[in-house]
Amino acid sequence: MSPAPTPTLPGSPQRPPNGPEIADWVRQRIRTGRFVPGQRLVEVDIIRQTGASRSKVREALKRLEGEGLVQIEEFRGASVRSSTLDEVRQIYRARMALEGMAAHDFTLGASSALLDRLKALQDQLDASVRERAPDRFGRLNNEWHRLIVEGSGNRVIADHLQRLNVPIHRLLFESFYDEERLKTANADHQHMLGLILAGDAEGAERAMRRHIADGFETLARIESEFYS
């Protein structure tokens, strides 16, 4: 995982006056893969790119360290924390636990409005499968999972899951370029939707766990091929 400890790149100033929040700016770049794991986050570069002052950048990096996204070493500065394959396994295990619980609670407590949104999302997912659009499927898939989690009424679980997902954000999309995996995943979703509508909370939880475990299996297969 994260094979390339890439060097820092210089950049041109682009955000002119105001900076809504440096931490958000960095976080998003990590999520979208513009900052890759292992990459050093040199303060001056971020200053050049955001126009923020030094102390702002430093505090933002400290904050991100608190979130577990960034690693700071004395006199060596900040870098994007990289995960080993084993850590990704652990993350998926934690996701199984938390998203399973979220699916359980969603089933018991979701309003009909939420259920409608979920059904609508499922229709869109089905369409993206028919049209063989893995990229769109990936986005909708994210929305689907987030809807379950946010709709479970447990903000604490939602927050921890969001943190958990950042290091694997990019990976979540890559699996779906395998058509077989895409179909299987969508079938899982349809099955879960049925269980949720039927009010089978424990069934939905088990299904969610299996679904996530399968996701990791696929991922691990892809990664191991990548390294062989």
Next chain:
Amino acid sequence: MSPAPTPTLPGSPQRPPNGPEIADWVRQRIRTGRFVPGQRLVEVDIIRQTGASRSKVREALKRLEGEGLVQIEEFRGASVRSSTLDEVRQIYRARMALEGMAAHDFTLGASSALLDRLKALQDQLDASVRERAPDRFGRLNNEWHRLIVEGSGNRVIADHLQRLNVPIHRLLFESFYDEERLKTANADHQHMLGLILAGDAEGAERAMRRHIADGFETLARIESEFYS
């Protein structure tokens, strides 16, 4: 929950030259209840008490904000984040998910050395119950849970649980002053130990979940009495 938004207290300088880590210093004071929820964390006070410089303190507070322990408002500074009873409920729900998973994985993967330590800990817990020592039971109980979590081989889950537990750290001890609860909790532990030794991972997971759910029930009862 967290009824008293206490004022800030002045203090005398006590840590003379070196500060191992301001964030740790604050975190521990929050855990042990010396800083209570809602309390403002005035930079100058922390400076006086730790001897650290301003930027150090500010960065530490930013870091703790990232950890979710502290809340920072523009021009109003940092304060210990306080939890509503509903948020505590959500925390317990997350604990059920994660510690349940940890118990599962512990059962499957624990070395015999770890099992021995767990059995020894159980003996001490039994003794503290016989001797009606709720305070000691609380400490040993913490160790017991931590042993399961750390022994599960999942650092990610362990980290998230540690964060999860900070806001409820003090509450974890209060339940055991009820003798009935203490006995019930210890019986749970004995039962779980049996399941673990028998290799029944899913049984251990279910038992852990129930155990934690019961813990919240007791807590909620205590808190609601406190407010009636």
Next chain:
DNA sequence: GCTGACGATATTGTTGACAATTTCGTCGAT
């Protein structure tokens, strides 16, 4: 060619001063 010492550069750590904002006490009008 390789190794290790040395120095220039780059990067991070630390400190202090100043600006912006809130907080709190004071005082006068009603």
Next chain:
DNA sequence: ATCGACGAAATTGTCAACAATATCGTCAGC
């Protein structure tokens, strides 16, 4: 006595300069 305006004090936000450390290229010696 209550309310609101006003101003001083307290607190936080921001910035720039300087110190400490690491990084990297250079070069002498073998």
